[in-house]
Amino acid sequence: MPSRRDLLKASLSLPMTAVLSRRVLTQAPRIVVVGAGAFGGWTALELARRGARVTLIDAWGPGNVRASSGGETRIIRAGYGTRSIYTRLAARALQLWRAHDERWQRGFFRRIGALWMFGRDDSFGRASASAVPAEGLPIEALTPSAAARRFPQINFSGVSSVLFEPEAGYLLARRACEHVVERVVAEGGEYRQAAVASPVRVGGGRFASLPLADGTALSSDAFVFAGGPWLGALFPDVIGRLVTPTRQEVYYFGTPAGDDRFLDARLPAWVDFGERVIYGAPGNANRGFKVADDTAGPPFDPTSGDRNATASGVKSARAFLKRRFPALADAPLVGAEVCQYEASPDSDFIVDTHPAAANVWIVGGGSGHGFKMGPALGELVASCVLGQAIPDPIFRLARFGSRAKSPAPRKKWS
Numbered sequence: 001m002p003s004r005r006d007l008l009k010a011s012l013s014l015p016m017t018a019v020l021s022r023r024v025l026t027q028a029p030r031i032v033v034v035g036a037g038a039f040g041g042w043t044a045l046e047l048a049r050r051g052a053r054v055t056l057i058d059a060w061g062p063g064n065v066r067a068s069s070g071g072e073t074r075i076i077r078a079g080y081g082t083r084s085i086y087t088r089l090a091a092r093a094l095q096l097w098r099a100h101d102e103r104w105q106r107g108f109f110r111r112i113g114a115l116w117m118f119g120r121d122d123s124f125g126r127a128s129a130s131a132v133p134a135e136g137l138p139i140e141a142l143t144p145s146a147a148a149r150r151f152p153q154i155n156f157s158g159v160s161s162v163l164f165e166p167e168a169g170y171l172l173a174r175r176a177c178e179h180v181v182e183r184v185v186a187e188g189g190e191y192r193q194a195a196v197a198s199p200v201r202v203g204g205g206r207f208a209s210l211p212l213a214d215g216t217a218l219s220s221d222a223f224v225f226a227g228g229p230w231l232g233a234l235f236p237d238v239i240g241r242l243v244t245p246t247r248q249e250v251y252y253f254g255t256p257a258g259d260d261r262f263l264d265a266r267l268p269a270w271v272d273f274g275e276r277v278i279y280g281a282p283g284n285a286n287r288g289f290k291v292a293d294d295t296a297g298p299p300f301d302p303t304s305g306d307r308n309a310t311a312s313g314v315k316s317a318r319a320f321l322k323r324r325f326p327a328l329a330d331a332p333l334v335g336a337e338v339c340q341y342e343a344s345p346d347s348d349f350i351v352d353t354h355p356a357a358a359n360v361w362i363v364g365g366g367s368g369h370g371f372k373m374g375p376a377l378g379e380l381v382a383s384c385v386l387g388q389a390i391p392d393p394i395f396r397l398a399r400f401g402s403r404a405k406s407p408a409p410r411k412k413w414s
């Protein structure tokens with residue numbers, strides 16, 4: 001593994017970014033990263049490892065309860081239908097989560113597999129079944145009756161086909177975010193709990209000083225804004241409603257005492273891909289059996305929105321449980337979270353420079369599927385900021401063209 005000194009030398013001998021290249025840097029570049037969620041935290045860590053002088057800031061702390069990364073757990077899977085760029089990114093992310101777990105010994109990645117259950121339309125499954133092995137990952141096709149023998153806790157009625165990704169599983173979300181920030185500091189970066197004053201006014205080709213809400217400012221060579229659902233408020237002119245926070249409820253149901261049928265050892269993470277997409281994780285770090293509906297909820301204010309679960313949401317989760325996991329039909333609700341997707345119009349991520357300043361990067365639009373990608377996206381963004389890579393066109397702001405500021409229906413599972 002290259003030493004920190006090698007990485008620093010490498011980063012300084014690069015053909016520096018569009019951003020950084022206009023200035024002759026005699027020292028490692030200073031980079032401010034705003035937002036210590038999955039995207040900003042991993043980006044900061046990767047930049048610190050490559051020798052940049054990183055300051056990571058967050059208004060409420062890594063994996064805080066308002067952040068999209070603030071939930072208890074997040075599923076990691078490589079099946080993305082025809083969206084093979086995400087299968088590739090997820091395959092890299094899986095490698096990196098495994099490698100970090102080995103290094104950190106914290107068990108953030110629970111490799112319990114992921115089970116896909118498809119209704120009438122299984123085109124997403126068929127596309128995944130060829131895309132996942134193309135990235136070197138196994139995927140098993142099961143008939144519903146074979147799946148029912150293997151997982152008798154599940155009622156497979158209405159399911160036309162089943163896929164099982166053995167390398168998939170779930171991640172301990174908020175805890176991993178906290179640890180990533182500890183690693184940023186341990187590996188040479190700085191972390192501060194501070195809020196950026198919104199909106200951020202950028203102009204004149206180069207941005208040098210970032211005003212904070214407390215009246216001070218941070219100067220830097222480059223800035224990465226990974227503000228999750230707050231990106232629209234940070235950049236109302238450039239992002240605005242291109243990142244729409246939507247209200248999403250997550251429920252935890254209590255399993256019978258001593259019954260391990262709904263724990264990690266006996267059940268994988270699962271996605272029920274029918275008329276709606278409903279997903280969950282079994283043991284879920286002892287928080288209860290997790291159930292969530294992926295359907296985009298109403299627009300939501302991530303700062304002050306009401307985070308109490310609704311009776312109607314609980315009722316439909318329970319109706320689903322009764323149908324798919326009948327032994328849990330009367331399971332008590334033992335917890336709930338209200339989080340938000342930070343949905344881009346096409347559910348693709350945003351990794352691009354601000355149109356008015358090439359040293360300002362905007363990173364977000366996780367759209368309900370970004371958490372797993374954290375380590376891989378961190379690598380990608382660090383490479384872009386340091387001039388080692390350019391973002392794929394599907395991540396660039398230009399794709400929105402004249403649609404800018406008007407949201408369109410999302411298509412996360414296309």
Ligand SMILES: Cc1cc2nc3c(=O)[nH]c(=O)nc-3n(C[C@H](O)[C@H](O)[C@H](O)COP(=O)(O)OP(=O)(O)OC[C@H]3O[C@@H](n4cnc5c(N)ncnc54)[C@H](O)[C@@H]3O)c2cc1C
Nearest residue numbers: 035037038039059068069075196228339366369370371372
């Ligand atoms: C219910 C739910 C289920 C999900 N399930 C999955 C899943 O199973 N698998 C998966 O891969 N993904 C999943 N996702 C999506 C994933 O969690 C998000 O895409 C990802 O966490 C987004 O990370 P982020 O870093 O962009 O945003 P965030 O985690 O929101 O981080 C942004 C940070 O910016 C900070 N910030 C905001 N404004 C300011 C400011 N002015 N100054 C300073 N700091 C500021 C915030 O405090 C926050 O910590 C799910 C999301 C939700 C809500």
